[in-house]
Amino acid sequence: MPLVEKIQNLSALSPGAVDWLKNNIEALSFKKNDLILKEGKVCNYLYYIKSGMAGGYYQTKDQEICNWIAAENDFATSYYSFISREASYESIACFENTEVQAISYEKINTLYKLFPESERAGRLILEDYYSRLEERLISIQFKSAKERYDTLFEKRSEIIKRAPLGRIATYLGMKQETLSRIRAGK
Amino acid sequence: MPLVEKIQNLSALSPGAVDWLKNNIEALSFKKNDLILKEGKVCNYLYYIKSGMAGGYYQTKDQEICNWIAAENDFATSYYSFISREASYESIACFENTEVQAISYEKINTLYKLFPESERAGRLILEDYYSRLEERLISIQFKSAKERYDTLFEKRSEIIKRAPLGRIATYLGMKQETLSRIRAGK
DNA sequence: CGTATTATTTGATTTAGGTCAAAAGCTGTT
DNA sequence: AACAGCTTTTGACCTAAATCAAATAATACG
Missing domain, CATH: 1.10.10 (Arc Repressor Mutant, subunit A)
Structure with missing residues (x-):
């Protein structure tokens, strides 16, 4: 399922928004072990995995801790850096050769301005991140x-x-x- | 520090926004052990604690787990319910007699429409919630x-x-x- | 291919924190 | 003040998972 369709499933978009999106999504290819994002950089993209697998992890004193793992049809980004525009403390690496679609922070904001109904989909994606984090905390704690x-x-x-x-x-x-x-x- | 001042510290507001806020904030008083929010209800308010102490907790099979504790000058809300408009899985109770200021979800959205610069403050409050959750996960895990x-x-x-x-x-x-x-x- | 390198498994041991049970301290109420 | 009903502390014991160390298995590369 391509990115546009995935977004449509979250919340219907107008034909205009769909067209605009199709023209503003980038397709990128990574090899196994490639870094999609290096710790310390601001994450400027919301990625969507078409094939392959990637994960976000951060460095502690003595080991790398994996925060999330995303496969086909999953979104992938350094959520906090993406929304706050601050340096990411996590890196994102590909565990396999991976094809992604990506949309930049700027483009998303243009989309919101041009097609206000798209805000809903954006919010749903980000809420999903939040609730996954909550679930993970509960799971680790109990x-x-x-x-x-x-x-x-x-x-x-x-x-x-x-x-x-x-x-x-x-x-x-x-x-x-x-x-x-x-x-x-x- | 009253709520309006706290928000000003996060991100400057225009005098118009400040006035509007002052007229649309509710002041509420709770006694020790009062429930501010009952699990199962949608959380319609962002609360701000002027005095006292409150906490959010949820029920598991065999115990109540506290998610957060807020004191003077802290924001308090059931974050996920507030942003998603879904039933809250957590309750909020007062640990002491507590004075709060509260602003409703609707009013916040009116504020955003009337004074777009206020969106930034809103985003900062919510980001703060997200990063506290992340910190808590890391702390419990390691x-x-x-x-x-x-x-x-x-x-x-x-x-x-x-x-x-x-x-x-x-x-x-x-x-x-x-x-x-x-x-x-x- | 065969060898180096990295990833995974297995074994022996230790330990932080949980469990269960009871005692001691507080707080509010009549 | 005295009692009831909490909250907090203490003690004895147990267990899940960590640690340390070494052996295999899988993968990559010249």
Whole structure:
């Protein structure tokens, strides 16, 4: 499903908005391990993954922690940097060769001005980010490592299958060894 | 510091916007243990605490988990419900007798229409909520119970002093017994 | 291919914080 | 003041997951 269709599913857009969007979306291609965004830069794009897989992670004293993992038909951006226009503390990297569609912060704002009904879709995308963050907090605070794994397995089995184990582990808030043992059923 | 001044500190408002705000803010008084918002209702107000203390919490299978605690000069609302217009999963209760100023969702939107420069302040308030949530996730995921307590003690000692221990414990993601032992220095 | 490098698994051990149970301290009410 | 009903503290014990260390397995690359 291309980006425009995905947005349409969130909230209907006028034909004019659809046309305008189609002319203002960029298509980009990344190779496995390419960085889409480097920590310290402002994230100027809302990305949408057509194929492949990418993730956002940040550096702590002694390890990289994965914040989110996005696959086909998922949005991907450094949310806080994108909305606040401040430097991102997270980097975004591709876990596979990845094709994305991207729309810049400026273009989105032009879209809002030209087609006010598009604000609703924009808000829905960003709210979705917020509620995912909330869910993640609740999951880390109250679920056991195995429950967190099982939930991800049910909801996003493509991540379990395709993302690197180390990334999945830090995303789920556990050590790689623990994830490996859970996976082995021990 | 009254609400209007607090907002001015975030982002300057025109004299017209300030006047309009002053005429459209409600002042409300709550007693200790009063509910400001009941779980299941849409949160229609952005509250601002003039005196007292309140907190947001939600019910799990076997306990109430505190999401946030706000004191004098803090904003307080059920963020997700307020922005999405959906039922709140959290309740807001007063931990002390509490005086608040409140502005409704509708009035805020009128303000935005009448005085577009006010959008910036609105966005800053909401971004602040998002980044607090992020900080909390990171803290729960990577800091020990004692470190989490110490951080709260440094940053918000009024909470440590005045909020009920059980609320502080669930807010910090630990058991009350653990918090009590940390406090006793054991 | 075969070897180097990186990713994953397995084993042994430790530990932070949870659980359960009871005691001690507070606060408000008549 | 005395009692009831909270909140907070303390003690003994237990367990999930971390840590440390090493062995395999998978992947990439000349």
